[in-house]
């Protein structure tokens with residue numbers, strides 16, 4: 001499809017190419033390692049496209065590994081949603097689905113090995129004492145009074161930690177590196193802590209759980225990962241990543257590379273904040289169409305192609321930057337412009353009667369689905385005496401330059417006839433309830449001589465044949481490009497969704513299935529809601545307006 005865009009710079013592709021060319025690796029192995037403590041977001045999509053994309057491009061493989069070292073925050077619902085998100089994006093891990101928790105025994109054995117080598121020790125300091133002993137960026141840390149324990153004593157205590165003899169927080173296992181290191185990560189980092197909680201994946205086998213920094217590199221080594229790609233904030237952790245690999249008898253040696261994370265304007269992406277929006281009821285769930293989660297933008301109507309093309313467009317670099325939300329929105333517009341069938345939907349209906357059209361008659365007009373793509377075919381749209389048009393396509397007293405319908409003026413109905421407005425009916429408040437028109441039978445679209453020019457074209461549906469629908473007009477979730485700080489929620493957009501209950505769609509849409517996508521003529525791109533739409537009671541979500549309405553503001 002024409003959503004293919006020019007591939008932007010990606011320094012990791014160059015590294016992989018060189019490693020294959022020089023024979024450093026015969027094949028590359030990458031991994032995507034989410035912590036199952038929330039749904040994946042568009043930032044994760046960047047990492048997925050990068051890791052799975054490189055493996056695909058160079059004939060290697062990419063593992064999906066759940067980084068499930070913290071039993072307290074992780075849930076099975078998240079595991080399922082993560083798998084679904086990766087699959088939806090169009091990637092496959094094949095048989096390479098892993099859980100860091102499945103390596104707990106090996107990780108434990110290696111920890112004992114470090115203890116025996118005098119390179120790890122059990123510390124009784126409390127968490128806050130460990131923190132104050134760590135020093136600062138300008139001052140060295142202070143050694144713990146327990147740092148000098150013998151290997152035998154450490155081994156005994158570590159085994160008793162595993163056996164569950166001590167309460168949470170009573171002891172930790174620390175790597176014995178250098179309390180004066182200029183890199184804070186090397187000041188005897190904690191490797192294990194005591195948590196008396198069952199684990200969602202491996203049950204209640206463990207009372208101690210490894211820290212991310214200890215588990216991650218060793219998991220990479222166990223799986224034979226060649227390129228362990230993470231975001232820039234792990235750059236300072238790299239010496240620790242390497243220290244563990246240097247000091248353990250690992251089967252092979254992965255290498256860590258860092259890239260700049262995706263920051264998107266008008267969105268929050270930390271899972272903590274996304275969870276808060278869900279818990280506080282600001283959105284209907286992790287997959288609310290306003291959320292920047294992969295499941296949210298899917299429900300919004302984005303295509304996997306649009307998300308992948310977005311990730312290609314922004315490229316992969318090493319300096320942090322912000323990507324404007326309009327770039328993401330443009331990616332879906334470009335994709336749907338190519339392939340979404342054009343249909344007519346009236347969102348705020350106003351009744352229109354054609355006085356010179358016979359009462360009981362109707363006809364079917366064949367209207368193509370796409371102006372530039374005849375291969376998409378056409379559908380029949382019924383036309384009759386009573387129609388609905390968009391309320392704001394009529395004005396009784398129009399301003400100068402108004403190109404739609406007003407008394408005495410002519411307009412073309414898309415794919416149908418030219419009408420002239422000959423009068424209106426109003427209710428007691430003076431609100432127009434019906435527009436009265438006459439039509440010119442000689443002007444049917446496609447007929448010879450039908451090209452007579454009028455100043456505007458509007459969309460319409462037959463009152464009798466159209467189907468009722470609910471339409472949800474979504475907009476950006478935040479009004480501020482960078483909703484940061486303690487009051488970040490004050491920037492929530494109060495108009496991020498408007499629900500219209502009384503919309504009328506052309507009858508071809510009665511057959512639409514969940515996730516079908518359309519362009520509603522003159523309105524935007526819409527899709528059938530994945531969750532709430534029912535046969536006979538369709539619900540459509542607005543994916544994007546036809547044009548960017550934010551950038552000019």
Ligand code: ATP
Pocket residue numbers: 032033034035036042043044046047067229230231260261262263269270271272
């Ligand atoms: P959060 O900070 O929102 O909790 P996280 O980084 O802790 O996110 P993980 O589940 O650990 O979430 O992330 C899995 C992978 O996705 C990691 O390799 C991480 O580097 C990558 N990732 C997370 N956020 C982004 C982002 N905004 N841009 C690119 N990659 C990201």
Ligand code: MG
Pocket residue numbers: 035
């Ligand atoms: Mg993380």
